[in-house]
Amino acid sequence: MASLQKQRGVALITVLMVFAIATLVAGKVIVGKSIDVRRVNGMINRTQAHYYALAAESLAILALREDDQKDIDDKKQGGQQLPDHLEEPWAMPNIEFEIDNIGKVNVQIVDLNRFYNLNNLRQADGLVNEQELERFRNLLVELRLDNELADNLADWLDADDKELGYLSESDAYLNRSPAYRAANKPMQDISELRLVNGFEPEILAVLLPHITVVNTSGVLALNLNTATTYALATLQEKTSNPFGEGLSLSAAQNIVSERPYDDNKDFDNRSGSRELHTSSKRSGTGNNANAEYGSLAHYTLSSAVFEINIRAHYAGHTAYLTTVVQQQGSGNAAKYVVLSRKETDNSWRLAQFAAAAS
Template identity: 30%
Template structure:
């Protein structure tokens, strides 16, 4: 009888221990979930704050750009060291900085087309020829077909131009996709165009952009880096060399040229046949690129944006995490 009672007490104790173990495991799981939820909520709150400070930094950049543009907006130069210079925004328990630089010194891929309707576009052949010329100057093989294929990627119809590519050219890819047939939303779309390899994209990236307009850019000769002189040389019908443009840019006055005539009529480009290139240059800027970096505790946020300075007051038209224009 006593052995039976001892056995029952042992079974009861084992049951109690098992229940304690189960309750302990449940409590540990609950605590782990609670800790995770608390951490997620904390991170979400910190990310919200980081986004808010990023927009505050963007607002600060708009004020800075107004100062760079000046009252008459007749000239934008690198004087004052504003380009790509970090402007800090003091924030509690963290840091926030904004950088701006000229975003118009590039070949606008969307200028490969002209608008023919509310949501329709047709190929602009002068733009295709200029893009192909730029690639030749950069030593990119197959530039003629890439330029044509890029124009077909954007234009609204389904008929390829000479050397171009429409739906059929993409049907063999895995996964299968088709041309966008509208303006590029981001320059990274160029990577999807047939013929554009990672190496070609890397070579072109410093020279191209995808602005939210089909209008060609005007290159600011007061802010263009000499090593990107191919942008201007590509505008001329093979009558100006890249080295000529670089030497001209290296002779730039500290305060910049007062007019494009000064740039074209003096120094290495004097007497050259500029063709349409002179009309495609300027001494002021209409688009600015924005970069913001925010760090709060363990949270970091890097965003890029685009500022439209064509209006009386510059305005932010895009701000996103990613590569940007």
């Protein structure tokens, strides 16, 4: 009898152990499945946020097209074809849209024709554009930075290994740790400037709000209606010398205070135009100025290159998108072509843009 009770006790313990093990295994499976479900849901929500960002990009391009169409309609009705300026709807800062009560999308469009394009320094043949080099020197001078930094940047961009600046070609960079070579080609991103000798963080903090990198052919025209005060200082002052100094800061501020300008005639009638050199080349649109190399000043009253900055929040997940588009063609045949698209948080640049505009 005692033996039977002992066997029953062992059997009960065995059953309890099996049940406990089964419970642990089942619990582990359930937890694993729960984690998998959360992971899948997270992937779905991240993907959804990304597609909302892409949709916002399409909406921003549509807004630019509608602005173009409005200009065309105004011209057909006998009005002036309005240029691009900071009071237009597309230029509103941080436009926000709600998504199904569980998310939102923030969009900000910035025209890049308001900044000096560093790739202006390189000609199509790989040589340094001497007039654009002088323009960049003028910008550095107005910002109270060393204007010899322009030579270091020129070495980074030009096709040869002849040193124009100081320790600014591949031989010098190969002695660094880690070693690297000068690009000797147009810049692809503004962050590349950190690799160029002399462009230390404190220098970049002053310079970045007034420059951009757009990889297009020719010289990117500067929009007088949107350009930062210091970017305007790259334009040539009125002088008979083709390599004259850039606009003074007071002259640039005068141009800013009188805008927006409706058209070239309107600008010519304002006092700010009297500061610019008579050989300044106008571009009909914000696209590349098609003048021969040799003009020290390229300006326009419209923009053609825009940066669309997007932040999409959806169900606790965030997607970032920074897209650069360029208007190609004119009138009803105009279209916007994507030059670059990056899934990066560009809020630090937006803060710089805001600081430069204030």
